[in-house]
Amino acid sequence: MSLREVPSGAIGLLIQELSRLPGIGPKSAERIAHHLLNGDRNQALALAGALRSAVETVRACSICHNWTEDEVCSICRDSRRDASLLCVVETPKDLASFERAATFRGRYHVLGGKLAPLDDVGPDELEINSLINRVRGGGVRELILATSPTLEGDGTALFIANMLAMTEVRITRLARGIPSGSSLDYVNSQMLTDALEGRRSI
């Protein structure tokens, strides 16, 4: 864009901030800014308030590092959830996906990412030590390493498994295979390899 194309002043600033959001290009940012100024401006104020409120109140649970507005999140406080079963995820967003699926009744540990040596993300940048301490504290029967099914996610899972090799805790990894409901036409060879290796009797 040339300089001329960037609106100045408060509208320009709003478009600029909106276009920094993931998945929002300059065109969408412009459309959103005009929508917010055109219609009921209370919508813009409500969004501004929600942003401030989230920034000020949302922090990491002191046990699992999920997002919460309290010292300890509602999942860690829920005595009906199996504390002996920990699902280890990369992000609070992954945790939210599990909660939406509503089939897991254990608890979580959020790493805050995955090991990525090339991006200088080592074990100290993640909640790995707190996970090890949590497991060594006792009461954990199984650790489900639900990091992403990628090279880095696998590396992170392997690193954690190695650190806990001396414990009695069962360590598992999510199954890989063909996405439910997909057509074999759209499945790549890695998925097929995973599906073959993980095949089960019926």
Add this chain to the structure above:
Amino acid sequence: MSLREVPSGAIGLLIQELSRLPGIGPKSAERIAHHLLNGDRNQALALAGALRSAVETVRACSICHNWTEDEVCSICRDSRRDASLLCVVETPKDLASFERAATFRGRYHVLGGKLAPLDDVGPDELEINSLINRVRGGGVRELILATSPTLEGDGTALFIANMLAMTEVRITRLARGIPSGSSLDYVNSQMLTDALEGRRSI
């Protein structure tokens, strides 16, 4: 989504407000919310500030009804721009598109929408009277009716043209035809009809 799927608290509220924005579905809203909480939280505060600032400072220019932070917008104040040539647009966003194209050197009048009888948008809901008064005030040589090339946009243009039929002002409409750079394969029959009717000698 079931009730269970909506996160509660400050994050839930943020996702809810984000998903009310045009073009942002629940999935994008969740992604954006997590991005804002994950990274540099000053980004979220900057966006909140830009929203508040725009809501508080942006208002309609008292002459052309374009958005401005002053009583009169910078275009209406710019003496280098031809005040005898008015481009009538529906929204400030349309005006911004013309400014980006940077070929129009006259001034504008923003209607604030188009006539839509079925949605109860009549002449009094738009800046039509102020346009008529502006033209009758003198000094305008030509009015370019740049409302959208749709039934309602055409209706709005016709309504304005009729109201000014007794004046000496030249009234024009934007040309219609084939979008520059497009392939004839992708052009519909209305575009072809417009292009034929508007054909010119070369």
